[in-house]
Amino acid sequence: MTPTTAATSNRRMVTLVPGTRVTVLMGIALVALALVVVACSNPDRPTLVDASNSATTVDPGTVPLDATAAPDPSAAPGVTATPDASLVPAEPEEPELLDAAGNPIAVSADGRYRPEVGDEPATIAAQITSIEQALRSPDTAPEALPDLGHHQQVIYRHLGRHPEWDDAVLAAVPEEFHPSVIANVNARREFQQMRSSYSGTVPAWQIIEPEPAEALLGYYREAEAISNIEWEYLAAINLVETGMGRILGLSTADAQGPMQFIEATWADWGEGDVNDPRDSILAAARYLSGRGGSPGDMAGALWAYNQHENYVNGVTFYAELMKADPDAFLGLYHWEIHFMSSAGDLWLPVGYDYAESTPIEQFLADHPEAAPPPGGWVPPG
Numbered sequence: 001m002t003p004t005t006a007a008t009s010n011r012r013m014v015t016l017v018p019g020t021r022v023t024v025l026m027g028i029a030l031v032a033l034a035l036v037v038v039a040c041s042n043p044d045r046p047t048l049v050d051a052s053n054s055a056t057t058v059d060p061g062t063v064p065l066d067a068t069a070a071p072d073p074s075a076a077p078g079v080t081a082t083p084d085a086s087l088v089p090a091e092p093e094e095p096e097l098l099d100a101a102g103n104p105i106a107v108s109a110d111g112r113y114r115p116e117v118g119d120e121p122a123t124i125a126a127q128i129t130s131i132e133q134a135l136r137s138p139d140t141a142p143e144a145l146p147d148l149g150h151h152q153q154v155i156y157r158h159l160g161r162h163p164e165w166d167d168a169v170l171a172a173v174p175e176e177f178h179p180s181v182i183a184n185v186n187a188r189r190e191f192q193q194m195r196s197s198y199s200g201t202v203p204a205w206q207i208i209e210p211e212p213a214e215a216l217l218g219y220y221r222e223a224e225a226i227s228n229i230e231w232e233y234l235a236a237i238n239l240v241e242t243g244m245g246r247i248l249g250l251s252t253a254d255a256q257g258p259m260q261f262i263e264a265t266w267a268d269w270g271e272g273d274v275n276d277p278r279d280s281i282l283a284a285a286r287y288l289s290g291r292g293g294s295p296g297d298m299a300g301a302l303w304a305y306n307q308h309e310n311y312v313n314g315v316t317f318y319a320e321l322m323k324a325d326p327d328a329f330l331g332l333y334h335w336e337i338h339f340m341s342s343a344g345d346l347w348l349p350v351g352y353d354y355a356e357s358t359p360i361e362q363f364l365a366d367h368p369e370a371a372p373p374p375g376g377w378v379p380p381g
Contacts, residue, residue, distance in 0.1 A: 103374050106369040107369060110351070112349060112369070113369055114347050114369060114371075115147070115155075116373070117155050117158045117373070119375070121168035121169045122168070122172060124165065124169055125173045127155055128152075128155060129174060131151055131155070131331075132152070132173075132331075136327050145334055149330070149334020150334060150335065152331045152335075153334075156181075157345060158376075160188030160189050160192060161192075163189075170182075180325065180328060183320065184317075187313075187314045187315075188314075190310040191240070191311075194308055198379045200342045200359065201359055201360060202339060202346065202348070202357065202360060202363045204250075204356045205247050205249035205348070206249060207247060207349060207353070208248050210244045210246050211244075211245055213333045216235070216238070216244060216281075217231070219277060219278045219282070220281060223284070224285065226285065227289040229288045229293050229298075230295055230298075232319040232322040232329075234284060234285060235318075235329060235332070236319040236322065237284060238284075239332055239335065240315055242258050243335060243336065245277050246336070246337050246350065256275065257274035257276075258275070258281065259280040259283065259284040261274055261280065261284075266283065269286050269290070284305075288301040288305065289301075298316065299316070302316070336349060336350070337349075342360065342379060343364070343371075343372065344376050345376060346363075346372065347369070347370045349369075349370070
């Protein structure tokens with residue numbers, strides 16, 4: 001994956017327009033024209049301040065009379081005239097994408113880039129309001145949902161690092177979205193507290209597309225029917241463990257599958273394939289039920305799943321949010337894989353594929369679009 005570039009002299013600033021989709025076409029005029037389509041991943045799509053750059057078309061009638069005449073094809077049967085390359089209309093050069101601060105935006109090979117987040121409470125509140133509204137609107141196109149969900153995710157990850165902004169953000173966000181803001185930020189902070197060290201390498205994982213949202217909801221509800229474990233808790237665990245099935249690979253504890261079972265636990269509770277989403281979700285429901293989980297009493301079962309108080313609290317925040325607001329599932333489903341590292345918060349998009357742990361420097365050289373934003377969080381020390 002490599003970023004899209006253009007001549008420095010042709011850079012144009014981009015601004016954020018919430019909920020707008022923009023497709024950036026990179027064209028370079030050569031004798032043979034190459035067209036690269038860049039599909040952006042930010043629901044607050046950047047738009048070009050100046051989009052007036054257009055191709056210059058040469059009117060054949062304006063060619064000087066003393067110009068060298070092209071051969072007459074009729075005068076030489078079987079010979080096709082070759083147009084003068086100087087008369088071929090030039091495609092405009094589109095500018096390099098820049099963020100609001102004027103920094104170049106690294107774009108992946110499939111045209112995606114990391115969503116931009118505001119750096120003060122008023123901007124963040126406006127972004128949250130726009131995204132939460134769009135995720136719940138029946139008028140939002142299905143193809144816009146992945147970008148909206150990913151943007152929602154990076155905003156809450158960023159806000160989780162700034163408790164000093166909480167009051168100002170909540171004051172500026174409509175009250176109907178307060179439960180979402182509070183639950184997401186509180187959950188984020190619980191999981192942040194679980195980390196005491198940060199790796200200098202990226203993990204040996206594959207990041208894959210998850211099962212469709214409707215299919216996962218069917219598995220969660222099927223599991224609830226056989227176990228009495230509320231589907232929202234199964235969805236929350238699936239989200240926290242593997243981004244709802246996006247991570248394919250072993251954890252540091254050698255757990256595997258969408259719900260992250262170690263071999264011995266799977267032998268006791270699993271049936272079928274540990275890497276199959278349905279089999280893994282049903283096994284998790286059996287395990288949680290066997291550990292005493294039931295509606296209104298999930299803390300003990302969650303502790304058995306992962307013996308860390310922050311884990312229990314974080315999963316509970318997400319699950320209770322979905323119970324209170326089932327529409328919240330759609331945003332959470334579209335969250336992607338971010339990895340807290342010694343270099344900061346790295347984005348591991350679908351298509352990430354490393355067979356062994358790799359130094360972050362090497363990874364970022366190959367995939368600059370995965371880097372933390374300028375001025376973003378970096379662990380101390």
